[in-house]
Amino acid sequence: MLDRIVKAYNEAVFETDKEAAFDVVYAALADGMRAEDIVFKVVIPAIEEMMSNITKDPDANLAQHFMTAQIAAAVTEKMLEKFEHPPEIIGRVVIGTAQGDLHSLGKRIVMGCLKALMVEVTDLGVNVAAEKFVEEALACDAQIIAVSAMMVHTASGEMGARKVRQILHERGLEQRIKLVVGGAPYRFDNELYKTVGADGWAADGINAGRVIVNLIKEVKAT
């Protein structure tokens, strides 16, 4: 039964069909599947499959990334209401776009993905000052600051991730809080994330989930 549900859910996600994905989920619930199993055995594996497909599938695209994240977040939210016990949160992230940057699509994909992966996300919005990223990360006890930037000057300039890194360094927070970046400029220059002092980056919003989860584990292990 599980294989059939996973296959039907993955097909709905691949076709960016939110309604069909929910139909699969509610049919599974009606058949007696637990909400916990839907999240951990259907939704999260679907995200993981999308992560691996992005690099292999020439037709993988932004619309799929967006809908994978939105469907996963929406299904998870609904299923959480039905969990017998609250799930364990694996870590916390504060996310926003760099100062001067108003592009919120990438951030939204990452957030949807993280919510389904049981990461608590605080959305700081757009055009966020470096100081605010650090203050909010401390206030939330976050392991990760995620800075999204779609323009070259916001991705590489002094007021974005570079300044977050500088503040983390000056305040001795570099072991406690890791810095992750994402956005188009980092795809055109794969070394740019190092130049701005980030600990990690991802080429797309879905794989950002994996990078962030790995860095949370790294912080927690130290």
Added chain:
Amino acid sequence: MTPLEILGAAISGAPAPRIPVFCNLFEHGARELGMPQKTYYASGEHVAAGQLRMRARYGYDNVWSLFYVGREAELLGCQEILYSEDGPPNVADFVIKDYDDIAKLEVPDDLTAHPAWKETATCLRILREEVGATHPICAYLTASTTLPALLMGMDKWMELLLTGPADLRDELLRKCSLFYQREVAAYRAAGANVLLYSTPFGSTSFVGMKRFNAFSLPWMKRDLEPGGSANLVYYCGMAPFNNVIAQVREELGIGAHYISPMADLAEAKSIIGSEGLTCGVIDDIRLIQWTPQETRAEVRRLCEIGMVGGHFLFGTGVMPLGVPEANLRAMLAAAFEFGRYP
């Protein structure tokens, strides 16, 4: 030959001494004139002066009538632009804040009567008078499928496109397509003769092939139906689109393609061949970090791939302000050197 004639030769395949060399330096003009961007972009005279000075200094072939991409949103009611001294201006006020605003969106009957067009018209008039007889004048036009991103934000547009009410989505697209049709007519009448058709949703990096065929292609056809595809350049916002070049040529009649630096230029060239113009575009984000030697080598590589059989143009992408002067000069020197035909 003049740069305009060289461009014509590259398109037709006629003999020419070299390839056309295109560049886009926008915010550089404000820096050159020593004024804040907000002041610079408030005047068509400033923008024209900036364009003419940049072209004269570096010697590339074209000038731009584009102020910034958000200009189109201003023509549709955007009231606030976020300026930066380090990069391009951004739309800070979305015209469509909720779905009810779609019904209220009005496409001006006569764009040229709109106050936001006045400065663009002034810029175009000066460019036409100064270099119009000898140099290509470029304009930037956003396709109907992408314009909503400027009006409501990309994530809200994706949401409407993929999960929203179809009637509202189509109403917005009809208005955006009508805007494009009127805008392209206005640009043509004002003397722009290289029209960059910006259509990121015309790349399967944005939507899959199924949606490209069912959604993007029909709306692009609608955009182009009244005005035709003359002088248009297909551009997907730096996203690759090699896999749809043949369809774009056959179904939209667009012959010039601005190839993503992330795409395989040799593959694009083999698809386009002598049927159209292949524009080889340098990854100008990496240009920030490269040495002049690395820059030169990359330009040489692009020219060697693209010039076989002619029908080739060298171009740039976003040209960030952070590109060092030495690399900018190395890039253009290499384009003129390796872009010579024997």
